[in-house]
Amino acid sequence: MSNNVAFLGLGVMGFPMAGHLVKAGHQVTVYNRTAARAQNWAAKHGGKAAPTPAAAAKGAEIVFACVGNDDDLRSILHGPEGAFAGMGKGAVFVDHTTASAEVARESAGKAAEQGLGFLDAPVSGGQAGAENGKLTVMVGGEPKLFERVKPVIDAYARACTLMGPVGAGQLAKMVNQICIAGLVQGLSEGVNFALKAGLDPKLVIDTISKGAAQSWQMENRALTMAEGKFNFGFAVNWMRKDLDICMNEAKRNGARLPVTVLVDQFYAQVQARGGGRWDTSSLIHLLMND
Template identity: 70%
Template sequence: MNHPTAQPAPSTVRRVAFLGLGVMGYPMAGHLAKAGLDVTVYNRTASKAQQWVAEYGGRAAATPREAADGADLVLACVGNDDDLRSVTLGENGAFAGMARNTAFVDHTTASANVARELAEVAGQKDLHFIDAPVSGGQSGAQNGKLTIMCGGEPAVFEQASPVLAHYAAAVTLVGAVGAGQLAKMVNQICIAGVVQGLSEAINFGQLAGLDMPLVLEVIGKGAAASWQMDNRGKTMIDGKFDYGFAVDWMRKDLGFCLDEAKRNGASLPVTALVDQFYADVQALGGNRFDTSSLIWRLRALKPAR
């Protein structure tokens, strides 16, 4: 893969483009504007971009290419591999508008393959590419506390990381292009297993007649403690599932994990099973419920006694 040699980082990145203003991208771009950067945004639904400009200032562009024109750094957070290709490639894609030696930072949770593919195309155009998926959900984006896992060239990462820090608690280079997406897959595999275990534990405790808020308070001080227990345990007990990352998105992510496992030979039996449990949640109408809705599946599909 041919990459241009990264030049020394500028003292300050001033002009940035942000492509994709969904539940994550909207507040992420907002943090950049609040930090005093000159932000141009693009969104497939133009009215959302206009809404963002009314709230934060800056400028809305009609195409990714227009947004990227003159930017010191281009960032994106869109839906999937195809969405990412649509905002980067072609006559109106961002790559066509970017100046030589500038970097494209992708926050989409996508496949490692598309990261490598787009890095190859970027290198042929004397551009740089960093895959930088995020963890922390909508609340992390809103509060500027995301964890960002990056894959790319160290010198390019050094250029981009101060900008990413405006909406992140941690920004880490974990390897070459594609490594960020692979690290995010590791993250999602961990979450899938933990949420299923927590769902089974809470459901078990409720059926046993325990005071589950009290039980979680007690065991949360020991080895069973987790972010999921601290932040989703109470809402799972209450049957509330509108707090975070949607089941549809989790299935997309677990699909990437399972596809990559076929390539690298990893065994993911628990992940494959939990993916099917999320398919059950979808079949029951819980597509937009957050990932903690695995407990709802246990309640809805209670075996006959």
């Protein structure tokens, strides 16, 4: 079925995600803080560009968003030009931003006051997953809203799962980032060890990736790590933002994150070396250039 939808935020993730919605047959109106990018998207995909979140959301059955952080989300939701001001009763807001569970619950409460639905739905898979329409989507919210929206999300997802009530999607994404942080550090140490030991890193990775050490990071980042190439992928600056969310949540729920805290400190060192925009696999830079 074709739906009238809006998409707010056309960064490296949102731009292709909104494009997949057009390819799936939906009528899409977009908004971006930098208007020229929204115009470029409309020229490429054939949808419409709107000057404000409220204008983009007007008449939309579902409004998607993928912005930077909690404050960015609040800025596009509230006020006379915010999305909530333009949405009609019964419409659903789906937030793909990696943000806090707290802001998800806050936003859901305000949406309910206006007769709107809200789902927090952070994604994993990076820019490549967004471009190829193969993202993993973790959703928090009411089952009825999830079932209504899932067929539309499927335009850019290979997996879309309801994790629990509002906030559960963000909590699941925190688990994802915690796991990645420790994994990338371990991979960095392993690759650096192979180089120091005089082993052929490609041969090593080809071999151990067929065993218990296999991971997406190993298959997609190990060789570029060995070559010292980091000018792509998910930026260290964004990873630190995500890990800060994880650590703040852990303070609330009492979870211990000793490795996550340590890896966050390592990422701070990468930033100090000018690597804030490097891919997260740049942890190995600290070992190779000690």
